Amino acid sequence: xxxxxxxxxxxxxxxxxxxxxxxxxxxxxxxxxxxxxxxxxxxxxxxxxxxxxxxxxxxxxxxxxxxxxxxxxxxxxxxxxxxxxxxxxxxxxxxxxxxxxxxxxxxxxxxxxxxxxxxxxxxxxxxxxxxxxxxxxxxxxxxxxxxxxxxxxxxxxxxxxxxxxxxxxxxxxxxxxxxxxxxxxxxxxxxxxxxxxxxxxxxxxxxxxxxxxxxxxxxxxxxxxxxxxxxxxxxxxxxxxxxxxxxxxxxxxxxxxxxxxxxxxxxxxxxxxxxxxxxxxxxxxxxxxxxxxxxxxxxx
Amino acid sequence: xxxxxxxxxxxxxxxxxxxxxxxxxxxxxxxxxxxxxxxxxxxxxxxxxxxxxxxxxxxxxxxxxxxxxxxxxxxxxxxxxxxxxxxxxxxxxxxxxxxxxxxxxxxxxxxxxxxxxxxxxxxxxxxxxxxxxxxxxxxxxxxxxxxxxxxxxxxxxxxxxxxxxxxxxxxxxxxxxxxxxxxxxxxxxxxxxxxxxxxxxxxxxxxxxxxxxxxxxxxxxxxxxxxxxxxxxxxxxxxxxxxxxxxxxxxxxxxxxxxxxxxxxxxxxxxxxxxxxxxxxxxxxxxxxxxxxxxxxxxxxxx
Amino acid sequence: xxxxxxxxxxxxxxxxxxxxxxxxxxxxxxxxxxxxxxxxxxxxxxxxxxxxxxxxxxxxxxxxxxxxxxxxxxxxxxxxxxxxxxxxxxxxxxxxxxxxxxxxxxxxxxxxxxxxxxxxxxxxxxxxxxxxxxxxxxxxxxxxxxxxxxxxxxxxxxxxxxxxxxxxxxxxxxxxxxxxxxxxxxxxxxxxxxxxxxxxxxxxxxxxxxxxxxxxxxxxxxxxxxxxxxxxxxxxxxxxxxxxxxxxxxxxxxxxxxxxxxxxxxxxxxxxxxxxxxxxxxxxxxxxxxxxxxxxxxxxxxxxxxxxxxxxxxxxxxxxxxxxxxxxxxxxxxxxxxxxxxxxxxxxxxxxxxxxxxxxxxxxxxxxxxxxxxxxxx
Numbered sequence: 001x002x003x004x005x006x007x008x009x010x011x012x013x014x015x016x017x018x019x020x021x022x023x024x025x026x027x028x029x030x031x032x033x034x035x036x037x038x039x040x041x042x043x044x045x046x047x048x049x050x051x052x053x054x055x056x057x058x059x060x061x062x063x064x065x066x067x068x069x070x071x072x073x074x075x076x077x078x079x080x081x082x083x084x085x086x087x088x089x090x091x092x093x094x095x096x097x098x099x100x101x102x103x104x105x106x107x108x109x110x111x112x113x114x115x116x117x118x119x120x121x122x123x124x125x126x127x128x129x130x131x132x133x134x135x136x137x138x139x140x141x142x143x144x145x146x147x148x149x150x151x152x153x154x155x156x157x158x159x160x161x162x163x164x165x166x167x168x169x170x171x172x173x174x175x176x177x178x179x180x181x182x183x184x185x186x187x188x189x190x191x192x193x194x195x196x197x198x199x200x201x202x203x204x205x206x207x208x209x210x211x212x213x214x215x216x217x218x219x220x221x222x223x224x225x226x227x228x229x230x231x232x233x234x235x236x237x238x239x240x241x242x243x244x245x246x247x248x249x250x251x252x253x254x255x256x257x258x259x260x261x262x263x264x265x266x267x268x269x270x271x272x273x274x275x276x277x278x279x280x281x282x283x284x285x286x287x288x289x290x291x292x293x294x295x296x297x298x299x300x
Numbered sequence: 301x302x303x304x305x306x307x308x309x310x311x312x313x314x315x316x317x318x319x320x321x322x323x324x325x326x327x328x329x330x331x332x333x334x335x336x337x338x339x340x341x342x343x344x345x346x347x348x349x350x351x352x353x354x355x356x357x358x359x360x361x362x363x364x365x366x367x368x369x370x371x372x373x374x375x376x377x378x379x380x381x382x383x384x385x386x387x388x389x390x391x392x393x394x395x396x397x398x399x400x401x402x403x404x405x406x407x408x409x410x411x412x413x414x415x416x417x418x419x420x421x422x423x424x425x426x427x428x429x430x431x432x433x434x435x436x437x438x439x440x441x442x443x444x445x446x447x448x449x450x451x452x453x454x455x456x457x458x459x460x461x462x463x464x465x466x467x468x469x470x471x472x473x474x475x476x477x478x479x480x481x482x483x484x485x486x487x488x489x490x491x492x493x494x495x496x497x498x499x500x501x502x503x504x505x506x507x508x509x510x511x512x513x514x515x516x517x518x519x520x521x522x523x524x525x526x527x528x529x530x531x532x533x534x535x536x537x538x539x540x541x542x543x544x545x546x547x548x549x550x551x552x553x554x555x556x557x558x559x560x561x562x563x564x565x566x567x568x569x570x571x572x573x574x575x576x577x578x579x580x581x582x583x584x585x586x587x588x589x590x591x592x593x594x595x596x597x598x599x600x601x602x603x
Numbered sequence: 604x605x606x607x608x609x610x611x612x613x614x615x616x617x618x619x620x621x622x623x624x625x626x627x628x629x630x631x632x633x634x635x636x637x638x639x640x641x642x643x644x645x646x647x648x649x650x651x652x653x654x655x656x657x658x659x660x661x662x663x664x665x666x667x668x669x670x671x672x673x674x675x676x677x678x679x680x681x682x683x684x685x686x687x688x689x690x691x692x693x694x695x696x697x698x699x700x701x702x703x704x705x706x707x708x709x710x711x712x713x714x715x716x717x718x719x720x721x722x723x724x725x726x727x728x729x730x731x732x733x734x735x736x737x738x739x740x741x742x743x744x745x746x747x748x749x750x751x752x753x754x755x756x757x758x759x760x761x762x763x764x765x766x767x768x769x770x771x772x773x774x775x776x777x778x779x780x781x782x783x784x785x786x787x788x789x790x791x792x793x794x795x796x797x798x799x800x801x802x803x804x805x806x807x808x809x810x811x812x813x814x815x816x817x818x819x820x821x822x823x824x825x826x827x828x829x830x831x832x833x834x835x836x837x838x839x840x841x842x843x844x845x846x847x848x849x850x851x852x853x854x855x856x857x858x859x860x861x862x863x864x865x866x867x868x869x870x871x872x873x874x875x876x877x878x879x880x881x882x883x884x885x886x887x888x889x890x891x892x893x894x895x896x897x898x899x900x901x902x903x904x905x906x907x908x909x910x911x912x913x914x915x916x917x918x919x920x921x922x923x924x925x926x927x928x929x930x931x932x933x934x935x936x937x938x939x940x941x942x943x944x945x946x947x948x949x950x951x952x953x954x955x956x957x958x959x960x961x962x963x964x965x966x967x968x969x970x971x972x973x974x975x976x977x978x979x980x981x
Contacts, residue, residue: 229684282409426645521810566814
């Protein structure tokens with residue numbers, strides 16, 4: 001057990017060091033590719049955090065973009081009001097507020113299964129979007145503009161490494177086995193003394209926290225955020241990454257996030273067919289390999 | 301007071317359309333236990349089918365006339381019934397034994413495909429197209445209340461269709477088979493019901509209703525485009541849940557109720573900008589406090 | 604799984620390391636354009652793109668600019684937030700564009716503006732009307748008027764020409780263009796002594812407005828200002844008539860499109876809107892543009908976005924000529940010095956805030972066509 005942790009921590013530090021290294025050398029890299037790479041880092045955080053809710057704990061959430069929105073708006077508003085030096089605290093506060101929203105969404109959704117849960121989370125995601133769209137404090141339809149571009153490669157990938165580390169350690173721990181137990185059979189789990197309520201809500205809260213962080217990074221990368229960027233199409237894009245990676249397989253999900261971020265850029269040549277290809281990909285994947293592209297059989 | 305009455309009339313016409321779409325959702329959920337995300341796009345296809353058929357049939361049947369309207373509606377419904385059955389056969393049937401979530405995602409994929417393929421220049425194009433008038437539109441109101449003849453047609457035809465549907469489901473053998481399959485698929489199969497055929501039929505029926513709803517929708521707002529089904533589809537789904545998913549009268553009731561609520565709330569100045577959110581708020585409230593819906597029965601999960 | 608993350612990091616490093624600044628070839632001028640060619644606002648992006656392409660084709664047919672042909676590279680942002688940044692990054696950092704044309708929507712222009720400003724690449728927006736766009740920096744320009752001006756124009760029109768005291772405003776709450784225009788209209792109208800009797804909202808793309816329209820009718824306005832886009836405007840006019848709301852409806856430049864009359868038919872007869880140009884007001888240049896556009900695009904009539912897309916490209920070309928070079932700073936200075944440029948959408952002077960100073964025209968729908976009513980100078 002301890003060997004695993006030693007291994008994990010080493011890689012975490014190595015990943016963070018490498019990320020910082022790339023950032024320092026950022027000047028010599030082409031900004032277009034750097035921008036895409038940062039997008040990838042952010043999407044990894046989103047996919048891994050959703051994976052905790054969808055994949056590991058088996059709760060189908062279609063409103064992840066809502067948590068991302070909360071984190072993004074809160075963090076951006078903070079740096080806009082109080083200055084760019086507050087970047088890290090702003091990200092953190094964004095994550096915490098998103099986690100609180102995750103709590104608010106998770107608790108009522110407890111009794112719902114499968115399809116119903118999906119729809120309720122979609123509904124929550126839309127409500128969050130409508131709230132931001134009407135709130136003048138958050139810029140209403142225009143959104144927030146002029147956000148400082150503080151997200152560097154180091155931040156995006158460093159935090160991605162942290163997210164992966166936290167989620168992986170969580171799930172692999174004895175406590176974490178509870179998530180998988182709830183996923184497999186909730187009633188049996190509760191008969192074994194595991195409180196499914198606690199696990200489900202924890203999954204939502206932690207997943208939402210990291211989605212909020214991703215949102216903050218996103219806002220400080222694009223410099224502009226608006227409500228229409230956090231609609232349910234965005235949620236579905238994240239869901240597709242989790243599905244493609246194989247629900248519950250962190251490594252697969254990371255790879256899927258990378259591929260699905262880079263692919264649209266590569267397909268710029270056939271831009272008008274981009275979404276058509278994307279939707280066919282979803283259908284094809286489900287018909288042929290619903291367990292995901294990268295799943296290896298899980299140890300029982 | 302007359303304003304409220306006017307709002308209710310407005311809302312009923314809108315609600316009828318939601319009811320027709322909601323019926324499709326609820327029927328499919330009843331037999332397959334899954335939410336067909338692509339249903340809202342069949343609505344769009346119905347409107348487009350009518351768009352292309354109308355000018356072709358108008359010379360023979362007369363522009364803006366009852367025969368034209370009738371022919372266009374029936375033909376579009378038939379086309380969409382076939383499309384619905386085709387989608388079921390290609391995309392959902394192979395996944396019959398898979399977890400529900402897999403099919404749900406496939407449905408999302410089909411929906412996105414229809415929308416984005418439709419937006420492509422060579423298909424429908426993203427621009428809004430003017431929907432041809434199928435019937436002459438006149439003000440059929442009395443006194444201070446206004447109702448367009450189109451809205452009146454929608455209300456009447458919806459009532460007729462609901463009646464026909466009720467008849468099919470309650471009084472025919474096909475309907476009985478549908479109810480059997482939605483109650484217990486395996487038992488129905490053991491009793492000699494051709495489950496595949498019933499499911500196909502359900503999809504066909506639901507899609508036909510969606511097509512009619514799409515045409516009605518386009519009659520009230522004569523601008524059609526490939527993404528037009530998204531909003532009404534979402535609202536109709538909420539209506540189906542409101543009434544109790546799997547429950548046919550519930551879907552109809554939910555649709556009418558949602559249409560009225562949305563219209564009445566939309567007319568209140570400080571609330572009108574939340575109109576989008578109102579439907580979702582209703583959804584969440586229902587699922588929290590009465591997940592079985594207004595007319596549904598709570599299901600006890602057996603271990 | 605840490606291994607997977609680490610591996611991907613290494614992969615990314617390898618990809619990045621290999622790529623450096625791209626550039627256009629020596630005997631052409633690479634101009635980048637980003638637009639919403641697909642997605643929710645595809646019609647606007649496609650219109651503006653068609654106008655821009657027409658302009659570039661005409662310029663190249665006449666020998667190009669400074670002897671070089673213009674290479675227009677267009678990137679789609681799918682009407683999605685977040686995509687414009689990638690598109691513009693690619694155009695500047697990978698393709699080496701010397702100038703950027705775009706975008707129609709203010710929010711997407713605002714996404715690209717900081718990038719263009721930082722890189723010293725001039726950006727010209729054809730029709731973003733939010734004041735914040737050009738406030739981003741001195742490399743950002745637009746060839747259209749801004750919302751404060753247009754709002755005032757319509758407010759004065761409502762007061763003086765329509766002689767209305769009480770107006771209701773029906774805003775598209777999803778569109779920052781609509782909200783901005785509504786806000787400035789309200790300020791100007793109340794300042795001129797008028798009264799806003801009702802303010803309601805709708806969501807752009809909605810198809811049912813009767814709930815709100817009934818309430819508006821109940822407030823007894825003498826006119827309704829609908830600062831939205833043509834599809835919604837047409838449907839609103841239709842449904843207004845259906846519930847018996849028979850006062851004049853009017854709007855801003857978002858109304859301008861042949862689709863307004865195509866969809867609205869009888870219901871839009873007699874309505875008014877402000878816009879950038881009219882073939883009748885614009886003189887021979889406007890007419891020539893309409894004819895060329897019809898010829899190039901199978902008889903389609905251009906809308907305001909198309910005309911502005913055309914003008915943005917033409918003004919850029921003019922600035923490059925005057926700058927006698929393609930360095931960012933030189934083009935910027937030339938653009939800033941644009942005075943009385945004879946564009947399709949009127950005489951354009953770029954003011955100190957890098958917005959276009961030009962007249963607005965008011966049109967009325969008569970007999971299915973747009974009839975010229977009056978011109979309002981800034």
